[in-house]
Amino acid sequence: MSAVTTGAAPRVALVSGASRGLGLAVAERLLAAGWSVGTFSRSSTDELDKVLENWPDTFSWTPGDVAKDDMRQHVRTLQERFGPVDALVNNAGVLHQELFLTMPEQRIDELLAVNLAGPARLAQACARQMSVRGRGVILNVSSINSLRGFRGVAAYAAAKAGLDGLTRSLARELGPAGIRVNSLVPGYFETAMTSQVTDENRVRITRRTPLGRLGTTDEIARVATFLLSDEAAFITGQTITVDGGLTC
Ligand SMILES: NC(=O)c1ccc[n+]([C@@H]2O[C@H](COP(=O)([O-])OP(=O)(O)OC[C@H]3O[C@@H](n4cnc5c(N)ncnc54)[C@H](OP(=O)(O)O)[C@@H]3O)[C@@H](O)[C@H]2O)c1
Numbered sequence: 001m002s003a004v005t006t007g008a009a010p011r012v013a014l015v016s017g018a019s020r021g022l023g024l025a026v027a028e029r030l031l032a033a034g035w036s037v038g039t040f041s042r043s044s045t046d047e048l049d050k051v052l053e054n055w056p057d058t059f060s061w062t063p064g065d066v067a068k069d070d071m072r073q074h075v076r077t078l079q080e081r082f083g084p085v086d087a088l089v090n091n092a093g094v095l096h097q098e099l100f101l102t103m104p105e106q107r108i109d110e111l112l113a114v115n116l117a118g119p120a121r122l123a124q125a126c127a128r129q130m131s132v133r134g135r136g137v138i139l140n141v142s143s144i145n146s147l148r149g150f151r152g153v154a155a156y157a158a159a160k161a162g163l164d165g166l167t168r169s170l171a172r173e174l175g176p177a178g179i180r181v182n183s184l185v186p187g188y189f190e191t192a193m194t195s196q197v198t199d200e201n202r203v204r205i206t207r208r209t210p211l212g213r214l215g216t217t218d219e220i221a222r223v224a225t226f227l228l229s230d231e232a233a234f235i236t237g238q239t240i241t242v243d244g245g246l247t248c
Contacts (some may be wrong), residue, residue, distance in 0.1 A: 187243025
């Protein structure tokens with residue numbers, strides 16, 4: 001973990017949607033590695049409050065909605081508290097499993113707004129600040145739904161595939177400004193988002209996973225921390241899948 005801050009002052013990360021699940025695991029890893037971390041989500045959670053208690057000087061949360069707010073304001077709020085943003089983890093997301101033929105049109109708009117348009121606006125707000133300083137890292141949290149077809153997740157999958165396209169294009173555009181951009185592609189992880197998955201399906205996913213088990217949220221957090229660190233200084237424009245081999 002020490003590699004994260006090697007040769008540099010403690011860094012500042014914005015992790016959207018770190019009130020629970022993968023985002024909170026990433027925030028905790030970064031905090032333990034010496035980063036200052038800001039997050040926002042629509043609501044708070046008990047687990048978030050505990051982490052805020054443990055890291056009162058380096059962790060902050062504000063209420064916010066990635067689909068509706070002015071993302072520049074979230075970046076400004078973080079800058080006022082900890083300084084300019086060195087890294088963005090575009091993690092906030094939402095999944096509604098619903099068949100495409102019967103899905104209300106409005107739901108399609110919502111899924112694209114939270115999982116694609118909002119993250120794109122947040123990436124822009126951060127990248128503008130990073131480009132002035134000539135350095136920065138953006139990590140877009142995608143999904144294996146962007147790589148393989150699954151029933152009932154068409155709009156979500158389209159948004160996540162869009163995020164991967166954003167990653168590659170931004171890597172080209174922002175590389176000369178010293179900004180790296182990658183997608184982190186989780187397989188199946190047990191969080192609030194996947195709480196509707198039945199025991200039967202969980203067993204099926206485990207059986208189809210070459211490593212023969214489900215991953216832990218900390219295994220995502222470790223890869224995220226690596227991709228933000230200087231250890232990954234020559235990695236940009238990539239989609240890094242962490243799924244125990246499920247999609248191989
Ligand atoms: N868990 C998995 O197996 C899995 C697999 C592939 C990809 N992912 C991706 O990983 C990311 C994290 O997922 P997770 O499993 O940790 O889900 P989660 O436990 O449901 O957490 C989602 C986080 O995003 C926040 N969020 C949702 N909508 C938001 C909005 N409109 N504005 C701001 N924050 C919002 C949530 O807080 P509020 O609801 O209070 O706003 C929460 O903090 C997502 O992008 C998801 O698509 C997860």
